[in-house]
Structures are given as C-alpha cells and as structure tokens.
Amino acid sequence: MTPSATEIELRPSADDHRVARHAAAAIVLTVAEAAIPLPLPGVKPGLANIVTLVVLARWGWREAVWVALLRVIVGSLVLGQFLAPGFFLSLAGGLASLVALGVAVHLPRRVFGPVSHSVLAAFAHFAGQLVVARIWLVPHDGVFYLVPVFALAATVFGLVNGLVAARLMEDDGAA
C-alpha cells in the first residue's frame, strides 16, 4: 500500500509501549477484581493501584497518570460501566488519588515508601468518590455515615497494596 500524502503515521515510542503494557496489567486486575463479591458497593481492594504505585516509583508521576486514567476508562469499557455512575465515581477517586500521589512522591523517599503512597492515595480515592457521591448521586449528608467504613478499608487495602508494590520492587535498589 502506497502511503498517501495526507496519511498520518503514528509511531508509538518505547514510552508508549511501556504505558500500554502497564495499563493492560492494571486493566486485567480491574476486571479480575470485579469478579470478587463485596459486601458494600464502593469498598474494594483496588488491586490495579499496585500497578500505578510501581509505575510511579519507577517511571514517575506523569506516566502513573497515563496508566491510571487509561485503566479507569478502558476498565469501565470492558465491564460495561463506561459513563455509568460507577465510572464517574472511579474517575473522581482516580483523579483525587493521582493528585495525592503527585504530592506524596515529593516526600523524602528514605522515610516514605510505597506503603505511604498507597495509603494516602487510598484515602484521597475514597474522599474524591464521596464528594462526587454527596454532590451528585446521594445529595444527603447520610453518605458521610459510611466514612469510618471507607477509612478502614482505605487503611487496610492501602497497606496491603503498598506492601505488594514494595515487594514487587524489591530488586530496584534504592527505590
């Protein structure tokens, strides 16, 4: 096929490939997690964030943003949740946790590891979700009654995800 003069050629760089690979891994975890039955809507382990944490530590915040947002959008497409309420909750939580991670990476690495990043991101995630839920889905202060449940889930799953991410990066030297 002869390339026409108007054809736009996309040349994915090595960075693009890496983002795609990590996003794919995160999407697999999202889909796998959707199969786990959970007692309360909104409380889930967030295993895909392990990938975000690893990308953050190894490749920086910008790449973590790419991976996390691709995961939210494609994960919702795969699960048939795209543009449904759950999608906006995920998006709000994802954006809030990315902001938290953007701040948390600047904490001294020697003292604050992936576990700190993970717990802070988990808290930001549920806070972002809760704000959207309060404003849009459940316009009543009753949603805040669940704050202690979400906070406990964020602590436990934040710790577990952070530890898993830290162990995956065991051989990274100082990271």
Place this chain on the structure above:
Amino acid sequence: MSRGPALRAWLAAWARHLRAGDLLVLGLAVGVCVASALALWQGGRPDKAVIRAGGKVFLEVDLTAPRLVEVPGPLGSTRIEIQPGRARVAADPGPRQYCVRQGWLATAGAVAICAPNQVSLALAGRNAAYDSLSY
C-alpha cells in the same frame, strides 16, 4: 509447632518494606478511622432531658450531673432521676407504673410517659437517630 518461626519470617519479609514514615502514615490513617467513627457514629447519645407536665415543658436539664426532680401532677408527685447520660422515672403515683417499669432511658428520642399523672420524660440529642422511641 514448626509453624511459628515460618510465620514470623513471612511477616518479617513484609514488614521489611515498612519505613518510618509509612508507620506514621498508617498511624494517622488508623487515627482518622477511630476519630471519624467516634464523631459520626454517636448519634444516639442524649444531651438533655425534657420533662413535661400537663402538656407544657416543666423543666429541661442537661444530662451531666445526678439530680432528682419532683414533678407535680393531678395524682401527686412524679419523681424523675437524672444521671450523667441517662434518666428514669423513679416513682409515679399512677396505677400501672408503665413509665417506671421502662427503667433507665439512655438514647436520644427515648420517651417515658406517665399518662395518669400527665408527666412525660423525653431525652433529646443534637443528632438523634430517632424522633421518638418508646417501648
């Protein structure tokens, strides 16, 4: 019994990844859990007792210090006992003693009504979980 050391080694392998700051963050996280639970899940705690006689408010007392209140009614005097966080009708001249047998009230919204003597005792709280409770 050989499981102990293995478990400890397994835990140590994970704990190795916790840095000083991580422990600080975890401590703060647990603090937020406890503080939010205490702040948000205490809706049922009463602040004060409202005593009515003949349909009018006779007295409003904070549930802070122990106190005995005598409330006059058509049959005689109803004695109401206040203690920190709870209150009860200790004695009533009514024939069936329903309000006395209700015992201590300790939830915001709880009400004891001594109908024959036209006296009622109700507990109120800032964020009451119920408008009215009676048994």
